[in-house]
Amino acid sequence: DYLVLTHPQSDHMNGLRFIANTFDPEIFYFNGDQVQKESFKQLMQILKHKRTKVIVPQHEAEKLKVGNVLVNFLALRPSDFHNPVSATLNNRSLIVLINYGNYRIMFPGDIEKEAEKILVEREGARLRSQILLSPHHGSKTSSSSVFLKAVRPQVCVISCRGNSRLGFPDKVVLDRLAKMECIVLRTDNDGMVSIIIKGNRLEVKSFRSHFKTIYTLTSHGDPGKRFHIKIADSFNL
Structure with missing residues (x-):
């Protein structure tokens, strides 16, 4: 659809x-x-x-309702950047926030620290997400400390290939996530990552774990509902 x-x-x-x-x-x-x-x-x-x-989607958050799932789109225009040089294709990525029950999953594209700063200033606590797809594949140009503190992810999925010539994910990013005690899954190590929400329970599984539950979150919610997302690098498909 x-x-x-x-x-x-x-x-x-x-x-x-x-x-x-x-x-x-x-x-x-x-x-x-x-x-x-x-x-x-x-x-x-x-x-x-x-x-x-x-x-x-325009400057203000645009919403899409699909059954019990609410999708928010956050858009950055070139005029949002103080320095025009920072308005790169990466920084103008469309940010997708998927809300289901009490859980939120963020897909930020390839935004880098300049766009992250604008988003934090504009959205603040509204960026809070339990699951984060690492911006720009775990590049050191992204996942700034101020952005990660605003999002406060409990699980971070990094879409990357093994032995990347670009060095993704960068050790700097991995260290930041480790200090936050954030669970990190990488598509180069874990294969396809599966996120399943069953009412008030969120489960994280991976191909390499034979889809056994790696991590679980619980919250107050409708125990009768179910939602499923799969994340993979094209190299893993």
Whole structure:
């Protein structure tokens, strides 16, 4: 029904052409950047052919309600940055917050410390999320201390490949998360990560653990509801 692209970079969008062709999404959300890449042009042509509605969330948080799931989109425009040089494609990533029951999962794309600072100043405690997909694959340009203190993740999933030439995830980021006593799962070590919410209970599992429960959170909620998210790097699929 819904297809989301945080920003049009190859490692985030190449698989979307197959998904758009196969599953006929009704609505496509993305950050609005028009890049001159053939893969992006092909994706937009597919969406046009499928008559998929394209939505670019604006400055204020845009919401999407899907059953019992509430999705918030946080958008940063070039005018939000004091220094125009900081308004990079990474920093303009569309931030996705998925809310279900008393739990929140944050997908921040490739935002870096400049965008993180703006988000903390603008959103403050509203960034609080139990589960965080590490910004920019665990790069040292992201996951600043001020951002992590605002989000306060209990579990952080890092989408990365083993022996990356870029050095993801960076030791600086891993040390920050360790000091926060945050559980860290990496797709290069753990494979696909599965997050299952069953009412007031959240379970984290991974492919390498044979999908045995690695970590559990509990809260007050409806014990009859269930929600499931899977996170994997394209290398793991």
